Amino acid sequence: MKITALRTYPVPPRWLFLRIDTDEGVTGWGEPIVEGRLRTVAAAVAECAEYLVGKDPLRIEDHWQVLTKGTFYRGGPVLSSAVAGIDQALWDIAGKVHGVPVHVLLGGPVRERARVYSWIGGDEPNHLAEAAQARVDEGMTAVKMNASAQLRLLDTPAQVRAIVERVETVRETVGPDVDVAIDFHGRLSLAMSRRVLPLLEPYLPMFVEEPILPELSHRLREVAASTSVPIATGERLYSRWDFRPVLESGVSVIQPDLSHAGGISEVRRIAAMAEVYDVAVAPHCPLGPIALAASLQVGFATPNYLIQEQSIGLHYGEGHDLLDYLVDRSVLTHKNGFIDRFDGPGLGIEIDERVVERVSRYADEWRTPIWRRDDGSLAEW
Structure with missing residues (x-):
């Protein structure tokens, strides 16, 4: 069996799909994307294709080694994301x-099922309680929120109190x-x-993500x-080498992204390394x-898996929901806060290629919002 072609498809709301074809008719799908740099990652995939076409797709580890280490300049979000999508497809x-x-x-x-959570907003406090209650009514047992919009390097007591009040509102809404x-x-x-996190301790967050x-x-x-609040981080780390010092810092949860951190192959290794540090x-x-x-496939086989983020029904996907790209939507549908283990071959899903072909003709390039503080300086989004 030989790889014959790699083709990328930009799709709404801000994703990039990859199809790898073989001379025996077996096709694999991956998702290589850096949000806001879609065309850049697509170009990196095309460069990787120069090596992969004509190769045996089952030599996954060898391809991973060549694509990540076969050039003098290595790593970074673009190359790691390109390799991640290729790795998923292989x-x-x-x-x-x-x-x-x-x-x-x-x-x-x-495990027989994977626990998942839904995002409920929080950049602004409007409708936060309603959003949290709606997710609980759907059967969710966990939600994630932002607790602020842009902040100064040292913000006012009022802003600190506003963060705490948002968390308090959600905790009171969803209960213990x-x-x-x-x-x-x-x-x-x-x-x-160091000022804010101890004030959140009474509300017992599952974790606080990327505080810095x-x-x-x-x-x-x-x-x-x-603080006693569990610290989580990792969505902007791209390899086990990036994660090693973080694991040694005392964090409780790491969050590698299967489309950024080298795909299934590397995240599986990162998870095994985290187990040594008692990190979920x-x-x-x-x-x-x-x-x-791809994330769930790793989760089903990983002992120290905690919970899975997912974007089903997320606000930015309106009109182009995650499930719209599947032939069988039930595979990834959550029930009572879990997605049941699915046993179809490969990644276990069937992509509706007609939908992908159609929407890729008009998919726009999404850009990261630019936020500024009240003095005009750049703020973190």
Whole structure:
């Protein structure tokens, strides 16, 4: 069997799909994307295709090694994301060739279902309680919220109180039996994180995500030591080498992204490394159905898996929901806060190629919003 072609498809709302074809008619799908840099990643995939076409698709590890280490300049979000999508597609092909789901190839399942959570907003406090209640009414047992919009490096007591009040509102709405995770998107400075996080302790968050920027990972030990709230990070880390110092800092949860951190092959290794530090894995995935399916395949086979992010019904996907790209939507439909293990070959999903072909003709390039503080300086989004 030989790889014959790699083709990328930009699709709404802000994703990139990849199809890898073979001379025996077996096709694999992946999702290589850096949100806001779609065309850049597509170009990187095309460069990788120069090496892959004509090669055996089942030599997944060898291809991963060549694509990540076969050039003098390595790593970074663009190359790692291109490799991630390719890796997903190659595992999809391997599973289809052997007639088994990817989690069987990874050693077999360790759970029957994967717990998931939904995002409820929070940049602005409007309708936060209603959004949280709606997710609970859908059967969700965990939600994630942003707790602020743009912040100063050292913000006012009023802004600190506003963060706490948003969390308090959601906790009071969902009650003690529902988990609440809080995402700061790196918007807190180190000083602000040490001020804010202890004030959130009474509301027992499941975790606080990216309290500080990934560039400041060498200071995470101080953040973790300042609070009993579990610290999570990792969506902007791209390899096990990036994760090693973070694991040593005292974080409780890591969040590698299957479309950014080298795909199934690398995230599986990152998860095994995290187990040594008693750190749980909650894969980052505000993306499409291929990335979610790949994340779940790893989750089904990973002992220290905690919970899975997913974007079904998310606000930015209105009109182009994750499930719209599937022939069988039931595979990724959550029930009572879980997605049942699915056992179809490969990634276990069937992409509706007619929908992909149609929408890729008019998909727009999404760009990261630019936020500014009240003094005009750039703020973290």
